[in-house]
Amino acid sequence: MTEIAEVGLSSRAGRVQRVFTPHGIEAWLVEEHAIPLVALEFSINGGASQDRPERPGTATLLAGLLDEGAGSYDAEGFHRALDDKAIHLSFNADRDHISGHLQTLERNTAAAFELLRLALNEARLDAEPMERVREQMAATLKRDLHDPEAMANRAFRAAAFPDHPYGRAVRGEIASLPSITRADLDDLRKRAFARATLKIAAVGAIDAPTLARLLDEVFGAWPELPELVTVPATSVANLGTRRVIDLDVPQTTIRFGRPGIHRRDPEFIPAMVVNYILGGGGLTTRLFHEVREKRGLAYSVYSQIQSFDRAAMLAGSTSTKNERAAESLAVIESEIKLLAHDGPTEAELDKAKKYLTGSYALSFDTSTKIAAQLVHLQQQGFDISYLDERNKLVEAVTLAEAKRVGERLFGDGALLVTAAGRPDGM
Amino acid sequence: MQVVVIPDHRTPVVTHMVWYQNGSADDPPGKSGIAHFLEHLMFKGTKAHPKGFSDLIAELGGQENAFTAYDYTAYFQRVAKEHLATMMSLEADRMTGLILTDDVVAPERDVVLEERRMRTDTDPAQQLNEAVQASLFPHHPYGTPVIGWGHEIETLDRGDALTYYERFYTPVNAILIVAGDVEAAEVGRLARETYGRIAAREKPPRRFRPQEPEPRAHRLVTLEDPKVEQPAHERVFLVPSYTTAAPGEAEALEVLTHLIGGGHTSLLYRELVIERKLAVAVGAYYMGTSLDATRLWIYAMPTPGTALEQLDRAVEEVIARVADHPVDEADLQRARTRLVADAIYAQDNQASLARWYGASLATGLTIEDIARWPERIEAVSAQDVQNAARKWLDKRRAVTGFLLPEAAAA
DSSP, X not given: OOOOOOOOSSOTGGGOEEEEOTTOOEEEEEEOOSSSEEEEEEEEEOSGGGSOTTOTTHHHHHHHHTTSOBTTBOHHHHHHHHHHTTOEEEEEEOSSEEEEEEEEEGGGHHHHHHHHHHHHHHXXXXXXXXXXXXXXXXXXXXXXXXXXHHHHHHHHHHHXXXXXXXXXXXXXXXXXXXXOOHHHHHHHHHHHOOSTTOEEEEEESOOHHHHHHHHHHHHTTSOSSOOOOOOOOOOOOSTTOEEEEEOOSSEEEEEEEEEOOOTTSTTHHXXXXXXXXXXXXXXXXXXXXXXXXXXXXXXXXXXXXXXXXXXXXXXXXXXXXXXGHHHHHHHHHHHHHHHHHHOOOHHHHHHHHHHHHHTGGGGGSSHHHHHHHHHHHHHTTOOTTHHXXXXXXXXXXXXXXXXXXXXXXXXXXXXXXXXXXXOTTO | OEEEEEEOTTSSEEEEEEEESOOGGGSOTTOTTHHHHHHHHTTSOBSXXXXXXXXXXXXXXXXXXXXEOSSOEEEEEEEEGGGHHHHHHHHHHHHHOBOOOHHHHHHHHHHHHHHHIIIIITOHHHHHHHHHHHHHOSSSGGGSOTTOOHHHHTTOOHHHHHHHHHHHOSGGGEEEEEEESOOHHHHHHHHHHTGGGSOOOSSOOOOOOOOOOOOOSOEEEEEEETTOSSOEEEEEEXXXXXXXXOTTHHHHHHHHHHHHHSSTTSHHIIIIIIISOOEEEEEEEEOOOOSSSEEEEEEEXXXXXXXXXXXXXXXXXXXXXXXXXXXXXXXXXXXXXXXXXXXXXXXXXXXXXXXXXXXXXXXTOOHHHHHHHHHHHHTOOXXXXXXXXXXXXXXXXXXXXXXEEOOOOO
C-alpha cells in the first residue's frame, strides 16, 4: 500500500511525498514532470568503517564492482546495457555509507531500475573486473602519493583518529590492496545490504505507485537487519601538535582541525552559523579577509564542520608559499582564538543568518541535488518537516547562543595541524 | 549586448551570468595572466560600492564567483529570483565603475601567485600539461596557460589591469545569460534599465590572435619528476572547433571522441584496459567549444610494468583501425544516444545550461547552433567518423606527453 503525506502549499516539505512500498520500504519522492528525467539516490550504513583493519579499501572496491557485471551480463555487457539507454549509474563508499546514484531518461525508467536491481542483488564480482578495479585504485593511490593535499590529509587522518576506523584510508593502501579477497567483498555485501538502514530519495518524472513497485523489485529481497560491526564514538586526537611532512615543493599545504559539533547535536545550527563567520562562507569570512584579502597569503582558505556517523570535526585547509606558511597558520590560529574569546559581532551574526537562510533554496535547483539532500536528511534522522523548519532554526540563533556555542566549538583553540611542503619556521 | 533567457520554473532561483568575449588568449604579449588577474580584481570595488559587493550578495543569500578561460571571462551570481534586478544593477555597475588602488592590487597578485603554485608548481602532471599545450600551440596564445606564466604574473600591475579593463569591459563585448524562474520580457526590461544605460567605450574591442600554421612534425614532451609514482600518457591533436570546422566536422569529431574514449564501452577502454591490460584508465576529450582551432585529447595511465612507448603504440593502433575501417554500427548508435541524452540531462541544471549557452555564444556560435546540436549529432555517419579520424588524428598534428618518475642515475 502507498501512503502519501498531505501536500502543503508554498512549502519545500510540502512537495515531498513519503512513499511506503508493499514490502515496507520508505522513500521520499518529489514528483516533477517538467523534464523527462528520473533521479534516484540511496544509501545504506556500512562504508569503510566496516573494512577489516588490515584490509582498508574493501568497501570502495565493492562499490566499484557493483556495475562491473551482474546477472547474465559480464562487465562489458553491463556497461553496454547502461550506455545503450544513456543510463547513469554509479556507486560510492565513504567512511560510514555505501551509496548509489541513478539517473535516467523517463522512457528508460524500467530498464534503469532493472539494471540497478541486478547490480545490488546479482553483482558477479568476477575475477577480471576485480583485478582491474583493484589496479585502478592502486594507480589513483600512487598518483596521490606525493600530492601535497593528499599527503596532508593522510597525515591528518592518521593523527586525528589513531586506532579507530576513521584513521584508516577509505580508498585503501597500496601495500594491502592485493590482500582483499572475493570472500571479503561477499562478507561485506552480506552484512551491509539490508533494509533497516536504507535511505532512499527519488526526484523527477515518476509517480508514487510506480516508484513503490520498482523499489520493491530492487530492494524487496534484502534482509531486514544488517550485521555491522559497531563503530565506537571518537573525537579528534593529538590537539596542540603539528606534523610537517617533507616534500620538495615551493608551497606548503596546511590542514588543521579539532573536535566539532555533530549534525545531530542540538547546537549544530548555531555551530554552523559560527563556522560560517570563521571560514565557511566563501568570499566574506574572517579567514578569507585576514589570510587572503589582506595579506595575500593563499588562494584558498576555509573551515567546515564535518559530521561522520560517530565523530564530528571542525576542519580546514590552506596553501601558502613555504616562506610565509608559518604566518598563514599563525593568522588562522589567532582568528580562531579571537572568535572563541569574543564571539561574533551582532552584524556578523545578522549577515550569516541572512546568507544561510537565503541560500538554502540554491541546494534544491537540480534533481540530483534535491535527491542527495533528502537522503542526507534521512541519514541524520530528520523528518521531512525539517525542510521548512531549518531556516527558522537559523533565524532563532541569538548572539549569546552564538558566543556560547563558539566557545564550545573552538575551546582553547588548540588544533591538530599537518603540513606538506618545506615550510620555513614551522 | 546580447541577452539570452533560459526559463526553468521548477525552483524560485535564478543564475545570472555576464560573459565577456575576451579571455587569456587575448592577453597582450608579455602580459600573460592579465585577463585572469583582472577577474580577481573585479571583486575589489567600484565608485558606488567602494568595498565591493560580495557582502551585499551574501546577505541576499546569493552565491557568486567568476572564471577565466582562453576565450572568455564570466561573472555569475545564483540568487532567489526576487534579487535578480539587484544582481543586474551590481554587475552593470562594475562593467565600467571599477576602482583599483595599489594596496588592493599587490596582495591580490600574491593570491594569484599562490593559486598558480597550488595548481601547477606542486603538480608535475599539470607542469607536463603546460609544456604539451605550449608545444601544440607554438604560435597561437592557446599555448600559454590561462593563469599566465609566473614570471609575467609577478610584473602585472594596476595600470596593466585598467588598460585591459578599458579595452574589453563594455556592453557590446558582453553577453547576458539569465537562467531560472524568470520570463524573457522581464529580463529584457531589467537589462535596458541597467546594462542599457552604460555608454559604449570609444573603440569597440577587437581580438588580435596569431593563428597556428599547419603542423608538420609530431612532438614528444617528457617530464620526469621524483614525485611521480604513477606514470601517465597523453596525446593531444590540433583539430578544428565548432566555430572553425566545416559543417558537420566538429560533430563527427565529437562522436569520434566518444567512440574511442567515452567510458567503459569505448574502443580504447575495451582494447587497452580490458583486453590487453596495458592501461588502468583511458579516455578522450574534445574541447570543441573554442574560438580558434582546438585540442582533442587522448590520455591513459599504464598498468604496472607497461612502458609508455608500448602504451603509445597501442593507442596508435586503435586510432589507425578507426581511420582505416568503418566503426561498428551498434557502437556508433550508442555513442550518438549518449551524446544526445546529455542535452536532455543538461536541462536539469540551470547553472550548467547557462554555462553551455554562454561558452557557445562567447566562441561565436548561435542559439540555433545549440538548438540543432542533437539532430546534427544524430546525422553523423560511420563514414563521417572514419573521415574525421583519418583527417585529424594524424600523428603530425599531435603532441605526445610522457609523465615519468625520475630515471635512476646512469
